[in-house]
Amino acid sequence: xxxxxxxxxxxxxxxxxxxxxxxxxxxxxxxxxxxxxxxxxxxxxxxxxxxxxxxxxxxxxxxxxxxxxxxxxxxxxxxxxxxxxxxxxxxxxxxxxxxxxxxxxxxxxxxxxxxxxxxxxxxxxxxxxxxxxxxxxxxxxxxxxxxxxxxxxxxxxxxxxxxxxxxxxxxxxxxxxxxxxxxxxxxxxxxxxxxxxxxxxxxxxxxxxxxxxxxxxxxxxxxxxxxxxxxxxxxxxxxxxxxxxxxxxxxxxxxxxxxxxxxxxxxxxxxxxx
Numbered sequence: 001x002x003x004x005x006x007x008x009x010x011x012x013x014x015x016x017x018x019x020x021x022x023x024x025x026x027x028x029x030x031x032x033x034x035x036x037x038x039x040x041x042x043x044x045x046x047x048x049x050x051x052x053x054x055x056x057x058x059x060x061x062x063x064x065x066x067x068x069x070x071x072x073x074x075x076x077x078x079x080x081x082x083x084x085x086x087x088x089x090x091x092x093x094x095x096x097x098x099x100x101x102x103x104x105x106x107x108x109x110x111x112x113x114x115x116x117x118x119x120x121x122x123x124x125x126x127x128x129x130x131x132x133x134x135x136x137x138x139x140x141x142x143x144x145x146x147x148x149x150x151x152x153x154x155x156x157x158x159x160x161x162x163x164x165x166x167x168x169x170x171x172x173x174x175x176x177x178x179x180x181x182x183x184x185x186x187x188x189x190x191x192x193x194x195x196x197x198x199x200x201x202x203x204x205x206x207x208x209x210x211x212x213x214x215x216x217x218x219x220x221x222x223x224x225x226x227x228x229x230x231x232x233x234x235x236x237x238x239x240x241x242x243x244x245x246x247x248x249x250x251x252x253x254x255x256x257x258x259x260x261x262x263x264x265x266x267x268x269x270x271x272x273x274x
């Protein structure tokens with residue numbers, strides 16, 4: 001079971017849109033290729049937007065959502081997780097572990113547990129034979145919930161806008177990933193950096209994309225197809241549908257599917273492999 005964490009400590013960068021599009025895109029592409037394609041989406045953000053988009057609800061209480069898993073006894077967390085998983089309204093092979101506004105309080109309570117970071121990783125072992133992929137959406141901050149999401153993941157994808165302040169913050173995210181790798185001895189790796197909300201008409205964005213493409217560290221990690229700023233994404237959200245269900249011919253849908261394909265290429269054949 002492969003676990004992919006989407007993270008960026010800045011809000012409004014399209015992280016949740018990318019998480020839900022990745023989750024549904026994996027189901028669609030892998031099913032088409034007759035490969036194992038059961039996907040679990042985990043929402044660790046107290047805003048619960050990924051939950052709202054994929055289930056039609058965000059009013060899950062703590063006892064119905066991720067918080068209950070994280071605050072349960074480690075010996076029981078796996079069975080609690082299995083009990084709380086719900087189907088998405090998008091696809092029978094996409095399931096959701098809901099987030100809820102109560103996660104802010106859970107994040108505070110986790111401070112009492114020095115081993116908090118491994119709680120989700122341990123709980124996920126109980127569904128390793130039920131799901132082929134896990135996609136984890138995170139808070140727009142370096143919270144304890146973000147840390148435990150990273151520790152539970154095998155791969156990190158950073159969605160980032162090609163604007164000045166957003167690109168400046170990229171180094172802080174890379175340093176956080178390195179800290180998690182060293183502190184918690186994980187198999188986590190930075191699988192890629194995804195340019196999102198990209199508008200090629202804006203000179204600064206084109207220049208920043210060129211700059212990062214040429215960078216010795218960031219360049220090889222940039223995904224080839226930026227996700228364009230596309231009004232179809234907003235319309236899809238309003239309709240309660242994934243971008244693939246709403247308009248699979250839109251620029252955003254085509255770009256997200258190209259991203260899913262390249263992500264799988266990188267996972268199955270890591271950078272630098274022959």
